Amino acid sequence: MTTTARLAGGLACPAPAVPTERVLLGHGSGGKLSAALLRDRFLPHLSNPALQQLGDAAVVQVFDGDIAMSTDTFVVSPIEFPGGNIGSLAVHGTLNDVAMMGAEPKFLSAGFVIEEGFELDVLDRVIASMAGAAREAGVPLVTGDTKVVERGKADRIYINTTGIGTLEGTCRPRPDRAQNGDAVIVSGEIGRHGMAIMAAREGLGFEAEIESDSAALYPLVARLAGRFGAHVHVLRDPTRGGVASALNEIATASRRGLVLDEESLPVPEPVAAACAVLGLDPLYVANEGIMVVMLPDRFADDAVAALRGLPLGAQARRIGRVVDDHPGMVVMRTAMGGTRVVDMLPGDQLPRIC
Amino acid sequence: MTTTARLAGGLACPAPAVPTERVLLGHGSGGKLSAALLRDRFLPHLSNPALQQLGDAAVVQVFDGDIAMSTDTFVVSPIEFPGGNIGSLAVHGTLNDVAMMGAEPKFLSAGFVIEEGFELDVLDRVIASMAGAAREAGVPLVTGDTKVVERGKADRIYINTTGIGTLEGTCRPRPDRAQNGDAVIVSGEIGRHGMAIMAAREGLGFEAEIESDSAALYPLVARLAGRFGAHVHVLRDPTRGGVASALNEIATASRRGLVLDEESLPVPEPVAAACAVLGLDPLYVANEGIMVVMLPDRFADDAVAALRGLPLGAQARRIGRVVDDHPGMVVMRTAMGGTRVVDMLPGDQLPRIC
Numbered sequence: 139m140t141t142t143a144r145l146a147g148g149l150a151c152p153a154p155a156v157p158t159e160r161v162l163l164g165h166g167s168g169g170k171l172s173a174a175l176l177r178d179r180f181l182p183h184l185s186n187p188a189l190q191q192l193g194d195a196a197v198v199q200v201f202d203g204d205i206a207m208s209t210d211t212f213v214v215s216p217i218e219f220p221g222g223n224i225g226s227l228a229v230h231g232t233l234n235d236v237a238m239m240g241a242e243p244k245f246l247s248a249g250f251v252i253e254e255g256f257e258l259d260v261l262d263r264v265i266a267s268m269a270g271a272a273r274e275a276g277v278p279l280v281t282g283d284t285k286v287v288e289r290g291k292a293d294r295i296y297i298n299t300t301g302i303g304t305l306e307g308t309c310r311p312r313p314d315r316a317q318n319g320d321a322v323i324v325s326g327e328i329g330r331h332g333m334a335i336m337a338a339r340e341g342l343g344f345e346a347e348i349e350s351d352s353a354a355l356y357p358l359v360a361r362l363a364g365r366f367g368a369h370v371h372v373l374r375d376p377t378r379g380g381v382a383s384a385l386n387e388i389a390t391a392s393r394r395g396l397v398l399d400e401e402s403l404p405v406p407e408p409v410a411a412a413c414a415v416l417g418l419d420p421l422y423v424a425n426e427g428i429m430v431v432m433l434p435d436r437f438a439d440d441a442v443a444a445l446r447g448l449p450l451g452a453q454a455r456r457i458g459r460v461v462d463d464h465p466g467m468v469v470m471r472t473a474m475g476g477t478r479v480v481d482m483l484p485g486d487q488l489p490r491i492c
Numbered sequence: 493m494t495t496t497a498r499l500a501g502g503l504a505c506p507a508p509a510v511p512t513e514r515v516l517l518g519h520g521s522g523g524k525l526s527a528a529l530l531r532d533r534f535l536p537h538l539s540n541p542a543l544q545q546l547g548d549a550a551v552v553q554v555f556d557g558d559i560a561m562s563t564d565t566f567v568v569s570p571i572e573f574p575g576g577n578i579g580s581l582a583v584h585g586t587l588n589d590v591a592m593m594g595a596e597p598k599f600l601s602a603g604f605v606i607e608e609g610f611e612l613d614v615l616d617r618v619i620a621s622m623a624g625a626a627r628e629a630g631v632p633l634v635t636g637d638t639k640v641v642e643r644g645k646a647d648r649i650y651i652n653t654t655g656i657g658t659l660e661g662t663c664r665p666r667p668d669r670a671q672n673g674d675a676v677i678v679s680g681e682i683g684r685h686g687m688a689i690m691a692a693r694e695g696l697g698f699e700a701e702i703e704s705d706s707a708a709l710y711p712l713v714a715r716l717a718g719r720f721g722a723h724v725h726v727l728r729d730p731t732r733g734g735v736a737s738a739l740n741e742i743a744t745a746s747r748r749g750l751v752l753d754e755e756s757l758p759v760p761e762p763v764a765a766a767c768a769v770l771g772l773d774p775l776y777v778a779n780e781g782i783m784v785v786m787l788p789d790r791f792a793d794d795a796v797a798a799l800r801g802l803p804l805g806a807q808a809r810r811i812g813r814v815v816d817d818h819p820g821m822v823v824m825r826t827a828m829g830g831t832r833v834v835d836m837l838p839g840d841q842l843p844r845i846c
Binding site: 252 | 513514515516517529530537558561562564567599601605608610612616620622623634635638640646647650652656777820843
């Protein structure tokens with residue numbers, strides 16, 4: 139059916155069809171558009187109690203124990219970067235999503251989409267890197283699948299990893315468990331992964347200075363879970379969309395406000411410099427080897443000390459607190475003494491960062 | 493370093509550089525090249541007892557029970573076809589890989605790679621179809637991930653699904669458990685999925701006649717497991733590469749020979765006709781809703797009857813037997829009274845069929 143519209147001059151012509159709605163790059167950003175896509179397109183069809191938790195992984199029951207399950211597809215470009223490659227990243231990313239549920243990662247699967255013509259020696263490096271990351275974490279990759287698509291139907295290689303882990307003890311962190319008075323802690327410096335990718339992608343010349351922080355976080359989780367158990371209210375790895383997006387998600391899920399102290403944010407000097415050059419805010423830059431922790435203020439110093447007892451947590455520090463004011467909103471106390479809202483980005487700051 | 497070669501005419505010219513080894517479309521075919529890629533590129537790095545089983549899924553232990561885990565990425569083109577779309581296919585395919593271990597599928601994850609510009613109404617249809625397939629199978633999709641890549645870096649949509657299932661009872665089919673004297677049974681007619689895709693892809697005009705057989709096989713598995721338990725030696729869904737490739741894998745894994753009876757092969761008339769037009773052998777055409785069963789001959793009639801008791805198994809029949817002769821080889825007794833070897837294809841007969 140064609141409808142017609144009459145122009146001012148009186149000529150009848152076909153009205154422009156309502157444009158077909160299409161996927162935008164921003165739909166994959168982890169920002170507002172991503173949230174809308176999930177809410178409007180996926181959940182209406184697929185809703186169930188486990189999926190609706192919308193955590194980094196699902197917690198499901200098998201036999202007499204709970205297990206956590208998480209999946210992630212990695213499409214990072216370039217596939218090799220200082221500090222890792224798409225293989226190690228695919229292992230760390232999914233292991234961390236499982237660990238953020240308080241679960242001990244146990245098994246991984248891997249699904250590959252490879253572009254025809256991809257160099258086998260690069261594939262070897264990617265798989266060796268996956269294997270090394272899995273071995274180091276003590277988590278075997280137990281099943282896999284490989285598909286090859288024609289040249290121009292993928293960008294070299296995409297890797298899906300799915301992980302399952304077991305939940306024991308009392309630590310069951312969830313984004314909606316943030317409580318008034320909780321301290322907000324980060325386990326390390328922010329912005330390294332995203333800036334390492336940007337540098338490698340754009341050939342900005344500061345590659346040598348910034349390495350991705352890609353790493354498996356479970357050892358830090360195990361330490362916190364062992365010492366603080368159910369007091370660990372929230373764990374979250376701030377990947378796509380950075381610390382700002384992760385904190386906004388937590389504020390929304392818990393209906394609390396978050397107050398950050400700008401001067402306490404651990405931004406490494408090279409990341410700050412590169413962000414300044416590119417006009418980026420390190421709070422929105424992806425990380426792959428740090429986590430945000432929320433637990434009652436009285437445990438905060440001990441928690442920071444516990445994290446600092448492991449090399450991966452050496453730069454851990456308190457960066458803010460949870461309040462009952464301004465629920466759903468993240469606010470920053472600036473170094474100048476003012477405050478500003480730290481909003482969620484509508485779409486991509488940096489596409490294909492993981 | 494450049495080496496030189498001397499032509500007959502005496503002119504020195506650079507020899508062609510040794511070509512960089514690259515991935516070929518055939519590496520994704522499920523044939524010999526796929527097996528070589530797995531053997532030469534993946535297993536050297538990633539080997540562990542669960543992965544080395546090389547079944548459709550891994551069996552791993554959690555708490556006091558075994559679970560099966562399987563992953564598959566779906567890159568089928570076109571994404572919509574008679575009998576389903578990439579969404580229902582992604583659910584059925586992974587559920588079936590879990591079921592082929594004798595496990596009851598319990599949970600699914602889904603990871604999407606979407607091309608920028610993909611129509612949201614098509615996405616809706618795909619997700620609705622996934623949801624319907626998951627609901628019908630009684631298996632919830634519990635966690636997911638979405639990545640969007642730039643236009644031209646994917647072909648509309650790719651979907652990874654990973655499934656886990658629980659193993660109870662005594663049914664533990666494995667490709668290497670085929671025994672001399674076992675009957676070879678198929679649960680339904682062969683070649684529908686692949687020919688439905690080919691017809692939709694090439695616009696061959698016989699689309700209306702051939703629908704994909706895409707379906708969840710666990711109800712058939714449950715029936716066999718309940719009646720025959722540990723006597724069910726092998727279950728395999730013959731997807732990429734078709735019945736011929738699945739049987740070759742089983743012959744290799746079990747070091748047995750297989751003898752097929754050509755006249756017993758259930759090839760639907762429209763599939764046979766389309767294969768004749770295209771010069772394809774239905775034995776190599778992908779299926780997504782049938783399985784191959786091997787169990788001792790004395791149970792074969794009962795097993796066929798049990799399968800026929802469910803609509804999905806109405807066309808079940810015995811197609812051959814396992815022998816100790818010609819280990820690793822599949823042989824067909826032809827309708828003319830001769831025999832021929834049914835080999836594995838080196839690469840793709842039909843790329844991107846699932």
